[in-house]
Amino acid sequence: MEEKAGKPISRRKFLFWGAVATTGVLVGCAGSDGKDGRNGKDAVLFSVDWDEETDVVVIGAGGAGLVAAIEAKSKGAGVIVLEKSDNLGGNTAFSGGVVQASGTKYQQQFGISGDTPEKHYQYWLEAGEGVADAELVRTMAYNSAGDLDWLVGMGLTITKIYAIDPIPYIDPELIPARLHVADGLGGGYFSVLKEQAQKSQVDIRIESPVTQLIADADKRVVGVCVGDGEDALYIKARRAVVVAAGGFDCNDELAKAYSPQLYKDLENQLSLACTGNTGDVLKMGLAIGAAPAGFGGTIAYPAMRIGRNEADLPIPGIWVNKYGQRFVNEAAHYGYVARAVFDQEEHIAWAVFDENVRQMGGSVIGGWSDDLAAEIASGKILTADTPEALADAMGVNAGQLALTLQKWNADIADEDADTLYQKAVALQALDTPPYYATSVYFYNVGSVGGLKINSKAQVIGNDGEPIMGLYAAGMAAGGFIGPYYPGSGTAVTATIVFGRLAGRNAAAETAVADGD
Numbered sequence: 001m002e003e004k005a006g007k008p009i010s011r012r013k014f015l016f017w018g019a020v021a022t023t024g025v026l027v028g029c030a031g032s033d034g035k036d037g038r039n040g041k042d043a044v045l046f047s048v049d050w051d052e053e054t055d056v057v058v059i060g061a062g063g064a065g066l067v068a069a070i071e072a073k074s075k076g077a078g079v080i081v082l083e084k085s086d087n088l089g090g091n092t093a094f095s096g097g098v099v100q101a102s103g104t105k106y107q108q109q110f111g112i113s114g115d116t117p118e119k120h121y122q123y124w125l126e127a128g129e130g131v132a133d134a135e136l137v138r139t140m141a142y143n144s145a146g147d148l149d150w151l152v153g154m155g156l157t158i159t160k161i162y163a164i165d166p167i168p169y170i171d172p173e174l175i176p177a178r179l180h181v182a183d184g185l186g187g188g189y190f191s192v193l194k195e196q197a198q199k200s201q202v203d204i205r206i207e208s209p210v211t212q213l214i215a216d217a218d219k220r221v222v223g224v225c226v227g228d229g230e231d232a233l234y235i236k237a238r239r240a241v242v243v244a245a246g247g248f249d250c251n252d253e254l255a256k257a258y259s260p261q262l263y264k265d266l267e268n269q270l271s272l273a274c275t276g277n278t279g280d281v282l283k284m285g286l287a288i289g290a291a292p293a294g295f296g297g298t299i300a301y302p303a304m305r306i307g308r309n310e311a312d313l314p315i316p317g318i319w320v321n322k323y324g325q326r327f328v329n330e331a332a333h334y335g336y337v338a339r340a341v342f343d344q345e346e347h348i349a350w351a352v353f354d355e356n357v358r359q360m361g362g363s364v365i366g367g368w369s370d371d372l373a374a375e376i377a378s379g380k381i382l383t384a385d386t387p388e389a390l391a392d393a394m395g396v397n398a399g400q401l402a403l404t405l406q407k408w409n410a411d412i413a414d415e416d417a418d419t420l421y422q423k424a425v426a427l428q429a430l431d432t433p434p435y436y437a438t439s440v441y442f443y444n445v446g447s448v449g450g451l452k453i454n455s456k457a458q459v460i461g462n463d464g465e466p467i468m469g470l471y472a473a474g475m476a477a478g479g480f481i482g483p484y485y486p487g488s489g490t491a492v493t494a495t496i497v498f499g500r501l502a503g504r505n506a507a508a509e510t511a512v513a514d515g516d
């Protein structure tokens, strides 16, 4: 372990896990280099003179960050929120403003009965396919209604409540309408938080990127470094640091390591997530020994580049893989379907339809021109007079595509049903030439997986114990989502529930002794 000089009037040495300065003198905060300092071999002892101090430092001024800050402030703590970009809101402000909550008074007002936190918990658990942490999803489900009331108390208005589309193996009883839509969508939702933070006089600083978490010799996180070089600022957190810096939505390197589907979406330049979320604080957390959790999936919904712009639009056609076979109920929940598409060989999927669908036009297929001439001319839509010729143009097995269409058309004629995947909407024959095909892509709206937390929102270390003084909330944390995204509102609910828990518990931490 190497000892470095920090600022001149320092009184205490701090462990600087995982980031070794390459020069002899440490002149500012070093960005995390992602090295694994868990064995202590990369740890550096250095001395720091704090420039400022407060009770709770919150990293990130998106949804989870402001929720945590408002909650901590309401418990009497001093709070500083540090935001890397030049504006507030993160992905939360761009979102659809959908919150999942169960057993709410708003469901009753909208005439929806029979939902309970237990059903919600069971749903998230089943959709989590053995990967989602039961303790975390239980915490989310059971806190969701009360936390939504808390937001409504600040001025949030719910304009609509709807249900996710079916998931083949999940009992529909478990997924009643519980997706609460905020007035003004994500922008409206976030403005409620922003106004409340202003009213509560939370100290929020933009253009303040956190570049290092600082832990003391007992491995308690005691502060952060903001910026780099001569302008670096050391802020002491007397009680705790809350990581609310979002996911690694736009970081190719982390996507490649942790989320193949996100990586593919970034490669295809099909991400709608904001560019500020690059997982830097995730790397800092891992470098001080935090355990990773919940990686693998991503938040994505299938789309056709030519403008299927409604995630819940019934799809008047069938989807086939590179072998010309159907592989999923195309109208199932988008997260489930997105995974199914990604699981196909080379991630190839085509939507196939006929002239009758084309004649339904742009009113059914959002964003498409009525005659499709422009899309055909640009090559975004392929067309042919027979299924076999269409298959040749698509590069899929011609005999199999013809058989797939025959089976679909026979099902509709004989049973008026999809006997293969039980799709219950858009049951119409696809037998009128010309035939059309277009590629199915994804839009990505964020990463999944982050720092492992417990139901108090404490960050858990690789030894299974909480890292003292460190909390995480929102998409910076991981473990509450399984291999596919279980529906709009899951992410925002995680920002609210774990944001509140993090803020409350951080404010209640015993303060680091004066002089430390």
Ligand SMILES: Cc1cc2nc3c(=O)[nH]c(=O)nc-3n(C[C@H](O)[C@H](O)[C@H](O)COP(=O)(O)OP(=O)(O)OC[C@H]3O[C@@H](n4cnc5c(N)ncnc54)[C@H](O)[C@@H]3O)c2cc1C
Pocket: 059, 060, 061, 062, 063, 064, 065, 082, 083, 084, 085, 087, 088, 089, 090, 091, 092, 093, 094, 095, 096, 097, 098, 099, 208, 209, 210, 211, 244, 245, 246, 247, 272, 273, 274, 276, 277, 278, 279, 280, 281, 299, 444, 445, 446, 473, 474, 475, 476, 488, 489, 490, 491, 492, 493, 495
């Ligand atoms: C178009 C779109 C629609 C969506 N719709 C929904 C929806 O309706 N419902 C739903 O549940 N989910 C939705 N999602 C996903 C959801 O919005 C996000 O997952 C969630 O809001 C993330 O909240 P967060 O607080 O964790 O992160 P964010 O709100 O993204 O905030 C993170 C903040 O941390 C800052 N930051 C990052 N690194 C640092 C650093 N080193 N120092 C300081 N600050 C840092 C970022 O700049 C950012 O402001 C949507 C996403 C998109 C893109």
